[in-house]
Amino acid sequence: MRAEEALRKIHTEKPLVHHLTNYVTVNLVANTTLSVGALPVMAHSHEEVEEMVGLASALVVNIGTLDPAFVEAVLLAGKRANEREIPVVLDPVGAGATSLRTRTAERLLSELEIAAVCGNAGEIATLAGLAAEVRGVESLAGDAETAARKAAGSLGVTVAATGETDYVSDGERTWAVRNGHPLMGHVVGTGCASTAAVGCFAAVGGGGGETVANALAYFGRAGEVAAGGAEGGGTFEPRFLDALAGLAANPHHLEEALKVEDTPGA
Amino acid sequence: MRAEEALRKIHTEKPLVHHLTNYVTVNLVANTTLSVGALPVMAHSHEEVEEMVGLASALVVNIGTLDPAFVEAVLLAGKRANEREIPVVLDPVGAGATSLRTRTAERLLSELEIAAVCGNAGEIATLAGLAAEVRGVESLAGDAETAARKAAGSLGVTVAATGETDYVSDGERTWAVRNGHPLMGHVVGTGCASTAAVGCFAAVGGGGGETVANALAYFGRAGEVAAGGAEGGGTFEPRFLDALAGLAANPHHLEEALKVEDTPGA
Amino acid sequence: MRAEEALRKIHTEKPLVHHLTNYVTVNLVANTTLSVGALPVMAHSHEEVEEMVGLASALVVNIGTLDPAFVEAVLLAGKRANEREIPVVLDPVGAGATSLRTRTAERLLSELEIAAVCGNAGEIATLAGLAAEVRGVESLAGDAETAARKAAGSLGVTVAATGETDYVSDGERTWAVRNGHPLMGHVVGTGCASTAAVGCFAAVGGGGGETVANALAYFGRAGEVAAGGAEGGGTFEPRFLDALAGLAANPHHLEEALKVEDTPGA
Numbered sequence: 001m002r003a004e005e006a007l008r009k010i011h012t013e014k015p016l017v018h019h020l021t022n023y024v025t026v027n028l029v030a031n032t033t034l035s036v037g038a039l040p041v042m043a044h045s046h047e048e049v050e051e052m053v054g055l056a057s058a059l060v061v062n063i064g065t066l067d068p069a070f071v072e073a074v075l076l077a078g079k080r081a082n083e084r085e086i087p088v089v090l091d092p093v094g095a096g097a098t099s100l101r102t103r104t105a106e107r108l109l110s111e112l113e114i115a116a117v118c119g120n121a122g123e124i125a126t127l128a129g130l131a132a133e134v135r136g137v138e139s140l141a142g143d144a145e146t147a148a149r150k151a152a153g154s155l156g157v158t159v160a161a162t163g164e165t166d167y168v169s170d171g172e173r174t175w176a177v178r179n180g181h182p183l184m185g186h187v188v189g190t191g192c193a194s195t196a197a198v199g200c201f202a203a204v205g206g207g208g209g210e211t212v213a214n215a216l217a218y219f220g221r222a223g224e225v226a227a228g229g230a231e232g233g234g235t236f237e238p239r240f241l242d243a244l245a246g247l248a249a250n251p252h253h254l255e256e257a258l259k260v261e262d263t264p265g266a
Numbered sequence: 267m268r269a270e271e272a273l274r275k276i277h278t279e280k281p282l283v284h285h286l287t288n289y290v291t292v293n294l295v296a297n298t299t300l301s302v303g304a305l306p307v308m309a310h311s312h313e314e315v316e317e318m319v320g321l322a323s324a325l326v327v328n329i330g331t332l333d334p335a336f337v338e339a340v341l342l343a344g345k346r347a348n349e350r351e352i353p354v355v356l357d358p359v360g361a362g363a364t365s366l367r368t369r370t371a372e373r374l375l376s377e378l379e380i381a382a383v384c385g386n387a388g389e390i391a392t393l394a395g396l397a398a399e400v401r402g403v404e405s406l407a408g409d410a411e412t413a414a415r416k417a418a419g420s421l422g423v424t425v426a427a428t429g430e431t432d433y434v435s436d437g438e439r440t441w442a443v444r445n446g447h448p449l450m451g452h453v454v455g456t457g458c459a460s461t462a463a464v465g466c467f468a469a470v471g472g473g474g475g476e477t478v479a480n481a482l483a484y485f486g487r488a489g490e491v492a493a494g495g496a497e498g499g500g501t502f503e504p505r506f507l508d509a510l511a512g513l514a515a516n517p518h519h520l521e522e523a524l525k526v527e528d529t530p531g532a
Numbered sequence: 533m534r535a536e537e538a539l540r541k542i543h544t545e546k547p548l549v550h551h552l553t554n555y556v557t558v559n560l561v562a563n564t565t566l567s568v569g570a571l572p573v574m575a576h577s578h579e580e581v582e583e584m585v586g587l588a589s590a591l592v593v594n595i596g597t598l599d600p601a602f603v604e605a606v607l608l609a610g611k612r613a614n615e616r617e618i619p620v621v622l623d624p625v626g627a628g629a630t631s632l633r634t635r636t637a638e639r640l641l642s643e644l645e646i647a648a649v650c651g652n653a654g655e656i657a658t659l660a661g662l663a664a665e666v667r668g669v670e671s672l673a674g675d676a677e678t679a680a681r682k683a684a685g686s687l688g689v690t691v692a693a694t695g696e697t698d699y700v701s702d703g704e705r706t707w708a709v710r711n712g713h714p715l716m717g718h719v720v721g722t723g724c725a726s727t728a729a730v731g732c733f734a735a736v737g738g739g740g741g742e743t744v745a746n747a748l749a750y751f752g753r754a755g756e757v758a759a760g761g762a763e764g765g766g767t768f769e770p771r772f773l774d775a776l777a778g779l780a781a782n783p784h785h786l787e788e789a790l791k792v793e794d795t796p797g798a
């Protein structure tokens with residue numbers, strides 16, 4: 001689904017997007033979801049995750065500050081989401097940095113039907129079985145395009161590897177997304193927020209590669225718009241939320257500015 | 267208590283306001299409390315909640331990301347607050363969305379003496395036994411005035427149902443509060459923050475209907491002030507905290523701008 | 533280590549700084565770390581804290597929202613940090629307010645080798661065995677210089693007591709740091725963020741008194757820079773992150789603006 005159509009559907013349907021996410025960037029994730037036009041909800045208690053995801057149109061899982069109780073909540077919510085056939089989007093934060101994160105990402109991919117995986121190049125390379133360097137939750141190196149293609153092929157899901165250029169692959173086609181701005185790297189949580197935006201698009205358009213690529217292009221375009229007038233990551237962040245909301249409210253000319261390209265070759 | 271008097275007392279006494287709250291909007295709740303002029307503290311460990319609330323002048327409970335350990339902390343802190351006769355303010359986030367939230371709000375109202383309940387129209391309608399539509403933590407419909415009156419009557423506490431117009435009822439009198447700005451709905455957590463402001467006012471003035479209504483009117487007035495120059499929810503939020511602090515520091519002409527009206531009839 | 537040298541080393545090495553911190557100000561702590569030029573990571577699960585701190589160049593512990601599981605995570609991570617001989621920086625948030633906080637701070641100082649302790653005057657006075665008034669997590673009174681000297685002497689670690697003037701003592705020498713701006717007190721978490729900045733400096737320069745003092749001076753200088761144009765704590769905060777990043781990216785003339793003075797006497 002293209003960005004304009006997705007944003008119009010989000011505006012009309014106001015889908016509930018259930019986030020099981022980390023406590024570092026949770027506020028940015030919630031405000032991103034609201035700015036895109038959807039309704040965010042965070043709920044992790046084992047007593048209610050299944051009921052809450054029963055109201056939702058997508059589930060976004062981010063393992064940035066995982067622990068065993070969190071993983072159990074993800075499995076409960078994820079299985080209910082699968083039964084309801086709503087998309088589950090996974091951000092495997094820190095896969096490759098610690099074995100708990102790598103194993104958990106692999107376990108979720110094995111036990112749940114994931115619609116799309118969105119991570120940085122190092123995290124995606126780790127899941128693809130490639131060499132990677134992940135320091136904490138930052139990717140220091142890695143070929144995002146190869147990682148996305150390889151992971152999508154081996155995992156059988158849509159995979160996005162984000163970076164200066166984002167690459168999205170469904171195992172057959174691969175899209176390069178060239179929107180974005182360097183200031184996005186100067187704010188903690190833009191990666192988490194981009195996965196939230198993918199979750200919003202998936203809520204109305206599913207987790208296919210074109211939809212994921214368009215979500216990331218729209219997200220990157222908001223970064224370009226927000227960068228004008230910002231003097232650093234601090235003043236960029238509020239402007240970025242405004243830009244996400246502004247483009248979502250008036251997506252008519254948005255697509256002209258999106259740089260989504262099919263890339264050749266496997 | 268009127269807004270000017272409350273803000274002057276808060277400025278002089280710097281009351282400690284203990285929050286048991288959610289992890290999504292906790293930073294905004296803390297900064298709101300500080301901007302109003304009080305001292306925020308967050309402490310949830312069963313080992314210290316009673317001692318911490320022993321230092322506080324009000325307890326604000328927000329069930330936005332509840333789980334069993336959290337509810338236990340609320341009961342411990344709430345009972346100590348009741349013994350000390352300091353006001354307990356409850357934000358029943360998501361009541362009506364899941365049974366855990368509805369049951370927990372009802373349980374807290376049953377086991378604790380709550381001074382004031384502040385929620386959106388759907389949450390308050392749920393507690394009043396009226397039909398409501400709550401999607402996640404958003405109210406999609408509901409007559410706020412009827413909900414506030416009915417809930418105040420049946421629960422025997424001050425009830426605020428917030429929305430475009432806020433309604434506050436003590437079961438006998440009902441106030442309509444018409445301050446506010448649409449941008450407040452473009453930031454996650456303004457509902458939680460308004461309950462925090464009510465908690466600050468309650469710390470110096472108790473949880474009576476007039477005090478709660480004035481807290482919400484001041485809060486809404488800050489939204490009106492902050493909206494000038496904001497381009498969306500992102501840039502609105504920091505300006506809003508400035509406006510809360512600015513009005514609190516100089517409340518002399520504030521009351522002329524507050525739109526608090528007694529409403530007739532039951 | 534002086535500020536310019538520390539900031540250049542941070543820029544070159546991009547050290548990973550592992551935070552075990554509170555959920556109120558965690559986002560500001562992470563963004564501060566990134567703005568200074570280091571890489572933040574938050575990870576608390578007992579299953580991974582030791583592995584994660586094994587990748588880090590410093591561990592920053594902040595007990596602002598402690599509970600037993602958190603303290604256990606700190607002990608696991610702290611012991612591993614000690615084995616690896618990377619600095620552990622402690623912010624004893626709320627020591628003096630509740631016995632849990634005071635006892636926990638003392639326990640961590642006893643069971644771990646702490647490189648530096650950074651707190652407000654009341655918290656540090658508490659650890660020095662002096663009379664103090666701590667309301668929640670705010671220090672209401674206390675002689676920061678005496679507290680820092682006394683605590684450094686009795687604990688045998690570098691101690692910073694922050695306030696209008698910050699005092700840093702290693703038990704032999706004591707530095708007064710006079711950078712800063714009153715608006716820093718209008719944002720929740722500037723204390724936590726200053727400890728995060730100390731953690732970044734410690735990651736490349738260790739926890740000696742001169743390094744800690746220079747970290748706080750740089751931090752305060754960023755506050756001075758950010759205050760121009762801010763209308764309150766709300767608009768100050770994003771500008772402050774920009775200022776931290778701006779000074780870190782171009783530290784050439786920074787030291788001329790830093791007010792770090794050796795103080796005479798015991």
